Amino acid sequence: MGKNLLTGSFQLMKSLNRSVILNLIRERGPISRAEIAKVTKLTPPTVSNLVKELLQTEIIMEQSLGESSGGRKPTMLTLNSSMFHVVGLDLGSHHLKATLTNINGKMIKKESVPIPVGVTKEDLLKLMADCVNLIKNEAGINEENIIGIGVAMHGIVDVEKGLSVFAPNLNLQEIPIKEYLEEQFNMIVKIENDARAMSLGEQWFGNGAGVDSLVSINVGRGVGAGIIINGKLFHGQNFISGEIGHMVIDINGPKCTCGNYGCLQTFTSGPSIAENAAKELRLGQQSSLATLSEGDLSKITGEMIYDAAVAGDALSQNILAQAGRYLGIGVTNLIHIVNPKRIIIGGGVSNAGDFLLDNLKDTIKQRALTSSAKETEIVISKFGEDASVMGAVALILTELFSTRGN
Structure with missing residues (x-):
C-alpha cells in the first residue's frame, strides 16, 4: 500500500459512520458485519459498503470464520495491527524518547537519545527526524506502513499549528515541529503538551480507560497536568491548561524558573527534591546520600534519593514524604477546581511510589x-516514565479512531 492511499485513508475516516465502525472493530474485534450493524443501528448494506472501503485501505482485515448460530458462518473483522504502526516522540529536558507501536498501542521498539546542551531549534528538529529514522530502521518497518508521528513536548504548545511556542527547559521558542516533520516524512504529525498527551494515553490504553473525568499529573523536571472533562481533553483558551507546576503554594517560597516564587514545582519536581536533599546535607544532616554521591552534592538525583529511602535512609524518606505532602496540597486544589473521578500520577518522580503517594493521599x-x-x-501511571511517549502515540490513534472529537 502506498503513501497516498494511506494518507487518503485519514480523510476517509473523518466520516462519522466509518469512525464508529473502525473504533468498534478496535474495541470489540474480531467482530462480524452483522454484529456491527446491530450495535451501530446502521443498515447491513451500509455496514457492508463502509467495511468494503475500510478493507481497501488495509487498516482492517478479514479473519477466520466465527461461530454461527445456524446457517453460514460469519466472516470476522479485525484490525490489521501487524501491518500499520505509529511513532511517538517525547521531548524532555535532557532526552528525546522515541517509541514505535502497532495500531493497538503495543510497544515494539523504544529508544532514548540525549539532547545536547544548548541545542538550537534546527538541531533539535534534525535530531527528531534522525530519531524517527533510527527507530524505523531498527524495527525494520517500511515508512509507508507508519500512519503518523505523535509528539509530546514540554512547555507551551499550540496544538492547532503544531508549534512548540515555548520550551522553557531547552530555552527555545517557536519550533515548527509539525511543519518540519510532515515535510520530512509526508505523513500526519500531531503535537501536544507532554502532560496532556500523557492524559490521553492513559485514557486510551492506560489507567484512565473508561473514565470520563480524569487528571494525569506528570511529575519530572517540571510538573504539568492533562485534564479530561466529559471524555475530552481540555486545552484552555491559550493552551496553558494544566500548568499546575506554576500554582503558587507558598508566596515566600523558593524562586521558580518561571520567575515567580513558591510554585508547586519548586517543592515537588525531581531537581527540587535533589536540591532539597543537598541543602539538608550542607546544614549537617546525616545521610547515606553523602556516600552515594561521593561527596559531590551536585551528583544527587531523585533516583539516588529513592534508592537511599528504600535502603532505610531517614533523610531521603523525609524528603520524599515532604514532596508528597506538597504535591497533595496541589492535587487538593485541583480536586476543588476540577473534581475528577480519578487522578493519575506519572513521570520520573512517580517512581518514588509509596514514599510519596502515601503522604499525598494523607494530605488530600x-x-x-x-x-x-x-x-x-489516586493511582500511579500504567506507563511510569513512558507515560508521555505513549501519550504521543495516542495522539495519532485518536486522530484515526476517535469519534469523540478530542
Missing part, C-alpha cells in the same frame, strides 16, 4: 472539602 484526606472528595481515586 486532611484537606479536601467533602468526604467523597477525600476519597478521590
Whole structure:
C-alpha cells in the first residue's frame, strides 16, 4: 500500500459512520458485519459498503470464520495491527524518547537519545527526524506502513499549528515541529503538551480507560497536568491548561524558573527534591546520600534519593514524604477546581511510589472539602516514565479512531 492511499485513508475516516465502525472493530474485534450493524443501528448494506472501503485501505482485515448460530458462518473483522504502526516522540529536558507501536498501542521498539546542551531549534528538529529514522530502521518497518508521528513536548504548545511556542527547559521558542516533520516524512504529525498527551494515553490504553473525568499529573523536571472533562481533553483558551507546576503554594517560597516564587514545582519536581536533599546535607544532616554521591552534592538525583529511602535512609524518606505532602496540597486544589473521578500520577518522580503517594493521599484526606472528595481515586501511571511517549502515540490513534472529537 502506498503513501497516498494511506494518507487518503485519514480523510476517509473523518466520516462519522466509518469512525464508529473502525473504533468498534478496535474495541470489540474480531467482530462480524452483522454484529456491527446491530450495535451501530446502521443498515447491513451500509455496514457492508463502509467495511468494503475500510478493507481497501488495509487498516482492517478479514479473519477466520466465527461461530454461527445456524446457517453460514460469519466472516470476522479485525484490525490489521501487524501491518500499520505509529511513532511517538517525547521531548524532555535532557532526552528525546522515541517509541514505535502497532495500531493497538503495543510497544515494539523504544529508544532514548540525549539532547545536547544548548541545542538550537534546527538541531533539535534534525535530531527528531534522525530519531524517527533510527527507530524505523531498527524495527525494520517500511515508512509507508507508519500512519503518523505523535509528539509530546514540554512547555507551551499550540496544538492547532503544531508549534512548540515555548520550551522553557531547552530555552527555545517557536519550533515548527509539525511543519518540519510532515515535510520530512509526508505523513500526519500531531503535537501536544507532554502532560496532556500523557492524559490521553492513559485514557486510551492506560489507567484512565473508561473514565470520563480524569487528571494525569506528570511529575519530572517540571510538573504539568492533562485534564479530561466529559471524555475530552481540555486545552484552555491559550493552551496553558494544566500548568499546575506554576500554582503558587507558598508566596515566600523558593524562586521558580518561571520567575515567580513558591510554585508547586519548586517543592515537588525531581531537581527540587535533589536540591532539597543537598541543602539538608550542607546544614549537617546525616545521610547515606553523602556516600552515594561521593561527596559531590551536585551528583544527587531523585533516583539516588529513592534508592537511599528504600535502603532505610531517614533523610531521603523525609524528603520524599515532604514532596508528597506538597504535591497533595496541589492535587487538593485541583480536586476543588476540577473534581475528577480519578487522578493519575506519572513521570520520573512517580517512581518514588509509596514514599510519596502515601503522604499525598494523607494530605488530600486532611484537606479536601467533602468526604467523597477525600476519597478521590489516586493511582500511579500504567506507563511510569513512558507515560508521555505513549501519550504521543495516542495522539495519532485518536486522530484515526476517535469519534469523540478530542
